Amino acid sequence: MARKLTIDFLRTEAASGTALALAAVAALVVANSPLAPDYFAWLKSYHVLQIGPIRLEETISDWIKEGLMAIFFLVVGLEIKYEVMRGELSDPRKLATPVLAALGGMVGPAAVYLALSQTIGAPHQGWPIPLATDIAFALAIFGFVGKGLPSSLRVFLLTLAIVDDLGAIALIAVLFSDGANWTPLIAAVGLLIAGGVAAHKIRIAAPFWVLGFALVWYLTVLSGISTSLTAVAFAMIVPITARREDHQSPLKEAMHDLHPWNAFLVLPLFAFAKAGVAFGGLSLSQAFAPLVVAIALGLFFGKQIGVFGAAWLASALKIGARPTGASWLQVYGVSLLCGVGFTMSLFIGVLAFPGAVDSPEQIEVKLGVIGGSILSAVAAGLVLAFAGREWQGRPRASAPDDTGGPDAPLPWDGR
Missing domain, CATH: 4.10.860 (DNA Excision Repair, Uvrb; Chain A)
Structure with missing residues (x-):
């Protein structure tokens, strides 16, 4: 059952990657068309929600950020709870490597960004932006290039991304609340x-x-x-145990019901609202501004160094295991894929640099996130496609004892 639920999650989130990509492209097209003034005016327009004495007035941008994105974090919280209670995260050994890789994937980008902030003058407060991995986009890309690769890599990526999201949520709670x-x-x-x-x-x-x-x-x-914190906390109180009368788990029902809305409405709307960058009048100096460069290189270099380095170290120290049947080249491809930080990085960027959606800082955040995510996606796609062909083209031995270190035989070595 746990495997089935994980596969369902992967399929739904991977499919939503197409909707996310289309929404992001649509935002870029609209922001650079005659409709641009209407687009940015719409994002800044105020709308009131009133039910009796309850009244809230926010801009469209804030309604999406604090309202719809709360549903996203609720779904993430439900997934975290399920994995901890019944899924991959319930096994300490399976948990160790992706957890350490996720932690490394937060330290690496932060170190790269802060180093660049000292050398090229990137704003210090932007360091949390490249720390996050976009689950939907990462899984979508893996689905495109990962056919024939070990299924353990998908679970490794999902587990890592969940822990990564938990870390991002904790950062949001500490830094922006x-x-x-x-x-x-x-x-x-x-x-x-x-x-x-x-x-x-x-x-x-x-x-x-x-x-x-x-x-x-x-x-x-x-x-x-931030509503993200209480959304995850609310997920923690949803029961996972099946009811006696109908043998249905409220948590699994909620996940099943909310995933499509989250994948095909919430995230695409967020992408459409946050990915719009007007390139008209954009100078070369702004395109390569310190904030842009620091975010892009933090995602591209910091993520791959942190994730792969931590995974390798966990295996070398015998406190974790490489994903079953996977080679280190394949793990490296997944590490590159973690540099796709679109949704969460944009969300943190909004919090780190509050202001108008077309402010100079927000434009630079978007350029950095989009640039770093594209670099990571292309590099990961090439590495995983090559690793997949190598995997399919070599004779495979029986499943190796993958308990360990960096010198453990590759699955096809036959040693």
């Missing part, structure tokens, strides 16, 4: 605790889960902290 209004925040925490207790004692119908999430989200907005 200051100045909280404590009264609504305490109320939100109280609702979460009450909901968690009630969920383990009685069956809660789906409409009440929706209402509970809406209330927690509203209180979080009032508190001034």
Whole structure:
């Protein structure tokens, strides 16, 4: 069952990569067309949500960032909980390598960015931007070039990306949630605790889960902290155990119901709202501004160095294992793929440099994220395609003992 759910997740998220790509391309086309003024005016326009005494007024850009993206983080939280309780993350040995690789994949980009901030003058506050991996885009690219590769690589990538997202969420909570209004925040925490207790004692119908999430989200907005944090916290209280009467798990039902909305509505809308860069009047100096270069190289070089280096070190120290049946070249290809940081990197960029969507800083963030992600995607595609042909073209021995170190035989060595 765990394998089936993981495969379903991979298929849904991989398929959404096409929708993400189309939305990003559409944003670039519109932002550089006669419709550009209307596009940017739409993103800055204010819209009111009022239900009785409850009233919120935000721009379209903020509604997408704080509203729709809360659904994205809810889905990520549900996936994290499932993997920890029943999936790949429940096995400490399988957990060690991707977790350490994810940590390395955060340290590497931060180190590259901060080094460049000292040498070329990139703004210091942008260092968290290249730390994140885009699950949907990464899985979509892997699906295109990964046919015939060991299935363990897909699980490795998914597990790494989930841990990476958890780290990004923690960073968002620590770095971008200051100045909280404590009264609504305490109320939100109280609702979460009450909901968690009630969920383990009685069956809660789906409409009440929706209402509970809406209330927690509203209180979080009032508190001034990022809705991503409480969205993941809300996912943690959704029961994973199947109900006696219908043998259905509320958590799996929620994942099944929300994945399509997340993959084909939430993320494409976010991409359409955040990927629009107007190239008219863009100078060469702005295209290669320190912020652009630092983000792009942080994603491209920092991710591959951090992920691959940590995975190799975990194997060398015998605290982790290389993905079953995979070669180090294939692991390196996946490490390159982790440099695709589109959705989460853009989201963190919005938080790190708050302001208008067409401000100079936001344009440079978008250029850096898009540039680094394209470099990583192309390089990963070439490496994984080559590794796949090598894999299919060599005789394979029986499954090796992949417990370990960097000198462990490749699956086709026959040693």
